[in-house]
Amino acid sequence: MITSPARSPQRRTEHAPTPYVDLSRDEWSALRDKTPLPLTADEVERLRGLGDVIDLDEVRDVYLPLSRLLNLYVQATSGLRGALNTFLGDAGNGHGAQRGTPFVIGVAGSVAVGKSTSARILQALLARWPEHPRVELVTTDGFLLPMKELRARGLTSRKGFPESYDRRALTRFVADIKAGKDEVTAPVYSHLIYDIVPGERLTVRRPDILIVEGLNVLQPALPGKDGRTRVGLADYFDFSVYVDARAEDIETWYLSRFRKLRDTAFQDPSSYFRKYTQVSEEEALDYARTMWRTINKPNLMENVAPTRGRATLVLRKGPDHKVQKLSLRKL
Numbered sequence: 376m377i378t379s380p381a382r383s384p385q386r387r388t389e390h391a392p393t394p395y396v397d398l399s400r401d402e403w404s405a406l407r408d409k410t411p412l413p414l415t416a417d418e419v420e421r422l423r424g425l426g427d428v429i430d431l432d433e434v435r436d437v438y439l440p441l442s443r444l445l446n447l448y449v450q451a452t453s454g455l456r457g458a459l460n461t462f463l464g465d466a467g468n469g470h471g472a473q474r475g476t477p478f479v480i481g482v483a484g485s486v487a488v489g490k491s492t493s494a495r496i497l498q499a500l501l502a503r504w505p506e507h508p509r510v511e512l513v514t515t516d517g518f519l520l521p522m523k524e525l526r527a528r529g530l531t532s533r534k535g536f537p538e539s540y541d542r543r544a545l546t547r548f549v550a551d552i553k554a555g556k557d558e559v560t561a562p563v564y565s566h567l568i569y570d571i572v573p574g575e576r577l578t579v580r581r582p583d584i585l586i587v588e589g590l591n592v593l594q595p596a597l598p599g600k601d602g603r604t605r606v607g608l609a610d611y612f613d614f615s616v617y618v619d620a621r622a623e624d625i626e627t628w629y630l631s632r633f634r635k636l637r638d639t640a641f642q643d644p645s646s647y648f649r650k651y652t653q654v655s656e657e658e659a660l661d662y663a664r665t666m667w668r669t670i671n672k673p674n675l676m677e678n679v680a681p682t683r684g685r686a687t688l689v690l691r692k693g694p695d696h697k698v699q700k701l702s703l704r705k706l
């Protein structure tokens with residue numbers, strides 16, 4: 376009788392090799408070493424986004440070790456740049472190699488996962504290190520196409536998807552900062568009017584560290600029309616963080632934030648969402664649920680989550696918003 380070969384139990388338990396080392400919150404928090412906590416509870420409160428749960432314990436256990444790691448990375452990267460400058464000598468002139476090149480950090484994750492809070496806490500902590508006091512934070516929403524343009528392209532229900540951005544301008548913006556240009560400007564997005572603010576620009580002036588936060592910052596570049604590989608935004612990153620959580624938890628956070636915004640920001644007469652203060656809470660939440668299910672969740676599944684494996688560090692949050700597990704790229 377022919378029997379199929381039994382699978383050895385050893386084979387079944389074999390894991391695929393991973394470039395990450397997984398750490399529990401406790402293991403990670405022990406790595407802060409003796410780094411002092413430079414923020415007060417009041418400062419943390421001010422940096423916190425609506426609906427986000429973050430306190431001094433979270434800053435101490437999760438973000439202090441990260442600021443220590445980043446400080447080590449900044450110094451090591453600067454050493455590498457020095458080596459490159461020595462190698463290039465005069466040949467590097469005019470290619471930005473001689474100028475103080477900022478260290479660039481990408482922060483990615485779904486809508487409502489709390490990436491803005493993570494990015495703001497990191498900015499505040501990193502700015503306390505004497506080696507790199509000038510830390511700028513930029514969100515990618517300034518590079519969304521204006522509503523008029525989204526309408527013309529039939530993209531109004533694709534806001535936040537890669538095609539809803541001027542990706543070339545975003546990449547150029549970061550490339551210019553990294554090349555050491557004295558002043559680089561970007562358009563400004565307003566959640567209030569749900570659109571780009573006409574005529575407004577933000578200016579970035581030679582920071583030591585630049586944090587770029589947004590849904591799609593880890594997306595690879597699309598190939599050019601001629602099939603050639605283009606340089607993408609993430610190619611300029613020296614380090615990247617992906618803020619991760621279960622989609623069901625993020626939906627709950629999105630809905631509870633919508634409920635809070637309905638009581639606050641949406642009340643503003645110029646708010647695009649004011650109409651949801653005029654209907655019942657149930658109707659407003661139905662709308663928010665539709666936004667989540669038809670725009671933000673599909674974008675998370677199709678575009679954002681697939682980029683998680685490109686991050687240097689993945690912060691995995693539990694249902695209470697607290698980071699439970701971290702995966703750090705070691706290879």
Ligand SMILES: Nc1ncnc2c1ncn2[C@@H]1O[C@H](COP(=O)(O)OP(=O)(O)O)[C@@H](O)[C@H]1O
Nearest residue numbers: 424425485486487488489490491492566567640
């Ligand atoms: N409709 C809105 N009106 C006002 N503020 C908003 C609105 N939607 C989101 N925000 C705020 O904008 C910021 C970015 O939100 P979002 O892109 O969902 O990313 P995240 O929650 O991961 O930081 C958050 O601080 C959030 O509170």
Ligand SMILES: CC(C)(COP(=O)(O)O)[C@@H](O)C(=O)NCCC(=O)O
Nearest residue numbers: 486514515516534535589590666670
């Ligand atoms: C502005 C956003 C696209 C996020 O932009 P980001 O800064 O991540 O590039 C997002 O917060 C948003 O408004 N999405 C549209 C759907 C919604 O309002 O939920």
